[in-house]
Amino acid sequence: QVQLVESGGGLVQPGGSLRLSCAASGFTFSHYAMTWVRQAPGKGLEGVSDINSGGTRTYYIDSVKGRFTISRDNAKNTVTLQMNSLKPEDTAVYYCRAKLPGDYWGQGTQITVSS
Numbered sequence: 462q463v464q465l466v467e468s469g470g471g472l473v474q475p476g477g478s479l480r481l482s483c484a485a486s487g488f489t490f491s492h493y494a495m496t497w498v499r500q501a502p503g504k505g506l507e508g509v510s511d512i513n514s515g516g517t518r519t520y521y522i523d524s525v526k527g528r529f530t531i532s533r534d535n536a537k538n539t540v541t542l543q544m545n546s547l548k549p550e551d552t553a554v555y556y557c558r559a560k561l562p563g564d565y566w567g568q569g570t571q572i573t574v575s576s
Contacts, residue, residue: 462487463485463486463487463488463559463561463563463565464484464485464486464487465483465484465485465557465558465559465565465566465567466483466484466557466567466568467481467482467483467555467556467557467567467568467569467570468481468482468483468484468570469481469482469570470555470570470571470572471571471572471573472573472574472575473547473572473573473574474574474575474576475547475548475549475574475575475576476546476547477547477574478543478544478545478546478547479544479547479572480541480542480543480544481497481541481542481544481555481557481570481572482539482540482541483495483497483539483540483541483557483567484538484539485538485539485540485557485559486538488559488561490535490538491514491515491535492514493514493559493560493561494511494512494513494514494560495511495512495531495533495540495557495558495559496508496509496510496511496557496558496559496560497509497510497511497531497540497542497555497556497557497558498555498556498557498558498566499551499553499554499555499556499572500553500554500556500569501550501552501553502552502553504553506556507522507553508522509521509522509525509529509542509555510522510525510529510531510542511531512531512532512533512540514535515535516532516533516535519531524550525544525551528544528545528546528547529542529543529544529545530542530543530545531543540557542555544572547572547574548574549574549575550574551572551574552572552573552574552575553571553572554569554570554571554572555569555570555571555572556568556569
């Protein structure tokens, strides 16, 4: 069965960095684009970044451009979100998402940016 398992969340001060990883299994990872989605407290879901199957094209929402970097390792079935210069408004639960035949989400990992 499809599984997406995020790791790397935590508490960080403004201006700090965190690296999120998503380990995928149960499908042919290298065939599908992957997405990071977040949900801030009291707000809706927001697609933050995605990467195509080959890792050659990426997308970022304006609020994270220049600060976040998405990458993938198709040999290890992982997708990573490097987050630098974190701001309090980046506080959210971050989810890894795979839109296969079927829409699959990880369990989410909490990122809290606070001094």
